[in-house]
Amino acid sequence: MVQERVRVERRLSAILAADVAGYSRLMHNDEEATHAKLTALLARGVEPAIAEHAGRIVKNTGDGFLAEFPSAVEAVRAAMQFQACINELAISEAEDARILFRVGLNIGDVIVEAHDIFGDGVNIAARLESIAEPGGICISQTVFNHARDKVAFEVEEAGEQTLKNIARPVHVYRIITDPHRRTVTPKPEGPALALPDKPSVAVLPLTNMSGDPEQEFVSDGIAEDVITALSRYPSLFVIARNSSFTYKGRAVDVRQVGRELGVRYVLEGSVRKAGNRIRVTAQLIEAATNNHVWAERYDRDLADVFAVQDELTEALTIALTPAIADAELRRAMRKPPGSLDAWAAYQRGLWHLSKATADDDETAEQFFRQAIELDPTFGGSYSALALYQLQAAALYQKLDLRDAQRSAETLARQAVALDGADAEARSCLGWALQARGEADDALAEIERALSMSPNLAIAHGHRGATLIFAKRPKEGLTALNACLRLDPRDPYLAVRLLHIACGLYFCGEYEASIEAAKRLIRSYPDFPMIFRWSAAALGQLGRTTEAKEELEKAVSRAPGAFDMYVRKRAPWFRPEDHAHLVDGLHKAGWKG
Incomplete structure (x- = not known):
């Protein structure tokens, strides 16, 4: 029996996709105010403009909406109208409280249902929206061709763009909604700087929102201290202050910063003082996509400005490094195994190691060896392979303990030889010595690692376990808790929890050890x-x-x-x- 094909309704439409830039951060800062403000903007600015130009909102998406129009011309007019209205209202708002929409426009043949539309045309509009600037509009070549002689607007050509999950590149134009935009985000000259082979970050100077020039040293001081603190992490490539501070006082596009400085991540934020309180907001953005990776707000009493500056620096640094590590892991996991570079293979290995099973440990070893083959000069792979060998022998008895100890020490010394200033390599060497029962020498190496990188979570973990088995269990528990605070998603979390149970047992705190x-x-x-x-x-x-x-x-x-x-x-x-x-x-x- 031949099944009758169900007829679907299709039509050619101009599709508008929009969302609020930084919506998660805005909701985190003030949920009720953000929701109320967004509702008012939709009712007073967006919905009337869409209705006036014969469009309809197909669906709301929480922080945005999808609309369709019978004409590309009307879609462009509606987008420009409501963006001008919203951008004008935002001028009077504090920078960290502004609601700005990103808009993408495309033309496509869509499948129509009662409360939704589907098709490549819709997907392209959504991807165009994701690369638009806050307050901006990105349009496809098709929309540009239909509207350019019928609507008065200026554009910047963004060229062929490869959009996520879209098979062919799309030629993109940006409508200039701000006449000053050309001077803020000039078209890049020459190729972008190549990204380093490990996560790279630029910390931009924090914007002083206090209106008090004397507070400038606070915002600059926090940014400088964060740069210094992040520079101590061997797994990060951090742009020096002199380069990142060239953007001070400028309205910047993080994609441009990423190109000009050759970094994957950009940290930006602001400092605001009100009375005896100071508020720091910060957001970590993936430069190429303009996607927010992490955002946070910190409020402190300003009793001792230097103490507050130190406290805020520590809080930012502690939050940033796991956020970057998590983003890098997700990037590595998206890559097919055949296209892994050394860093991605190393990340995949750590992910398997974190599963704390014998089979995952063996898979981790394969990725660590692959990373060494891909880049024999990357010390992290040697350290990780050393830690795997110690773990395979001590936890699962997959390797002879003495053979593993000898091999792990050799690998750790290779990592140190590649870079004597690599704190992770020093800590790994200390752990290899601890496995041989050489607690004093182990602590010397681990302490050396912590003098190089005071917030290095893995070093605190190694120090904690070494102290627990060196008749200093209370100190060891303090160090292990510091490790968990610094890196709640530590790949060695299972081992950390084991050592906490051991330390509590040695302290005679049996109930706590059971818990x-x-x-x-x-x-x-x-x-x-x-x-x-x-x-x-x-x-x-x-x-x-x-x-x-x-x-x-x-x-x-x-x-x-x-x-x-x-x-x-x-x-x-x-x-x-x-x-x-x-x-x-x-x-x-x-x-x-």
């Missing part, structure tokens, strides 16, 4: 190493029935680990710490 073990099991149910610690802690508390259940899991799920750590003693365990663990397990019912 830490539960936290680890909830997040990583297949992680094999925690059950002996929960069994020992339950044994110490006399909770025999529960202790026996955990002891059975410890023996059955990870027999190799139980043998290595309980029947024998790992090199980094002090005899008295090993005896403390065994005592708890005997109380849990172990007969060994």
Whole structure:
């Protein structure tokens, strides 16, 4: 039986896609005010302009809308009308509170349903909107051809643009809604600077919104300190102050900044003082796409300006590095395996390592080795491979422990030899020495790493575990908590939680150790190493029935680990710490 084809309604339409630039940041700053203001702008500025030019709003999208028109001419007129109205109203607003729309216009054959339209023409309009500037309008070549002799407007030619998920490049024009726009965003001359082989960021001078020239040193000081702090991270390429401060006092397009400085990310923001309060807003933007990666607002009492400056610098730095790492991981995961460069392969390896399973660990090793083959001069791959080897031996018994220790130390020393100022390499070397039981030498290397990069999360993690097994568990727990604060998505999070449970046990805080073990099991149910610690802690508390259940899991799920750590003693365990663990397990019912 031949199924009858369902007829769909199609028509040729001019499609307008619009959304609010920085909507998430605006809602984060003030949800109710933003919602009320957006509703008013739609009702007073947008909807009348669309209706006047024979258009209709097909659907609202929370922070934007999709509209269609029977004519490209009317679509352009409507867009220019409501953008002029909204841009004029925004002039009186504080910069960090302005609602500005980005608009994309295209012509296409669309599939029509009651409350939506579909098709490539719609998708292209949406992609054009995403590359428009706040307050701006991007149009396709087709729209330009239809409207240029019928509507009075000026354009900048943006050339052929490759738009996400659109098969063929689209020739794009930007309608000049601001006559001063040409001087603000001149067309780039020559090719853009090549991006470095690791995440790159430019910190622009923060805008002083206080109207008080004396506050200029505060905004400049925060930006300078953030540049200095980020420069200490070996995994980042940070543009120097002299270059990023050339944009001071200028209205800039972050895409232009990205091209001119050769960076993937741009941090911009503002500082506002009101009475004895100071507010700093900041947003991290991916330069090529103008997409917001991260945004935050900080409010502080201005009792001691220098203390506040230090506090704000620390808060910004702590928030930025995980945000950049997360953005880089998402970029790496989108790439097909055949097109990975060394940095992307390294990121893919860290992602698998973070899963804390034996199979994922083996996959991580393959990516780390691939990264070394692609770029033998990138020290991060050697450090990561060293940490994998130690983890594979200590957690899963996939490698002989002594062989892994020797190999990991060699790899860590290779990473240090490639760059002696690489704090991550120094920290990795310290961890390799800790695995051999050389706690003093390990701490010396890790402390050296932290002197280079005080907020390096992995170094705090290595320091914490080393102190826990060096008769300083309280200090170790403090360092581990600092690690988790600095990097809540640490690829080694499962190991950090394990070491916290160990440290609490050594401190005699058995209830807290059990809670830490539960936290680890909830997040990583297949992680094999925690059950002996929960069994020992339950044994110490006399909770025999529960202790026996955990002891059975410890023996059955990870027999190799139980043998290595309980029947024998790992090199980094002090005899008295090993005896403390065994005592708890005997109380849990172990007969060994």
